[in-house]
């Protein structure tokens with residue numbers, strides 16, 4: 001158990017521009033034509049769902065990892081991990097310190113390249129794509145320290161995030177032809193996002209002047225504005241009190257109810273409450289994946305990680 005493990009933020013979680021010195025994935029954006037642009041302008045809601053708004057899990061993996069492996073010298077930080085995360089699923093990844101959780105996220109987001117294996121989003125192999133390209137394909141990531149620009153308005157912040165996926169590496173001429181469309185798309189998506197995170201009436205306010213709670217809303221809005229299919233949440237509640245932790249998770253569940261979520265979280269009680277399924281990593285390997293009840297009852301997990309908690 002490591003609920004008391006409030007790590008200092010490591011390089012991989014400081015911002016989305018890959019400051020991690022170990023980052024070796026290609027940072028060059030590959031040229032993308034208009035056809036690969038995500039044309040969704042609004043923030044869709046779930047088609048079907050459980051009473052809490054989450055879609056039923058139908059064995060329809062939106063994100064898969066296949067034999068994903070990352071070595072650092074002799075150390076195998078992530079060892080042959082096969083994940084299949086269903087569309088709409090709330091999946092948590094837990095494991096002792098050093099189990100490979102953050103490395104796994106870095107491999108999925110593209111901040112790190114794998115030594116072996118593949119990352120597949122919606123049937124497309126994205127392993128060779130840069131982090132930015134993966135965001136455009138629909139892999140969003142929220143960070144403990146985010147890129148909110150305090151001096152800009154709430155709306156400007158959201159527009160910047162929306163624009164990062166709407167605008168593509170088009171030639172100047174193509175950009176000119178598409179500029180009105182792209183402008184409309186950014187506007188529509190920003191408006192829908194502000195509505196969804198409950199900040200529509202604060203759109204003009206300076207982001208730096210927001211209350212703590214509204215800032216968390218804006219941070220989620222920045223992720224949502226990229227219209228992600230899958231959102232990687234790396235310890236979104238680190239350092240928070242129990243109360244704030246619960247309200248943050250409630251907010252995530254509300255705002256991102258129709259997205260596929262992958263969460264790293266040290267608060268096991270919380271993970272047990274919110275997850276559809278939990279993957280337990282141990283020394284880089286997937287120990288087990290299952291429902292909270294199945295994981296809590298798994299003897300291997302109890303031995304390796306949960307200790308007495310499962311007996312409570």
Ligand SMILES: Nc1ncnc2c1ncn2[C@@H]1O[C@H](COP(=O)(O)OP(=O)(O)OP(=O)(O)O)[C@@H](O)[C@H]1O
Pocket residue numbers: 007022072075077095096097098099100101102103104
């Ligand atoms: N850039 C790196 N260079 C060398 N070793 C690394 C690097 N990044 C991670 N590691 C090692 O890989 C292993 C997995 O680390 P990782 O941070 O992924 O674990 P974690 O499960 O996220 O741990 P924690 O719960 O403490 O955050 C650890 O032994 C760590 O020391």
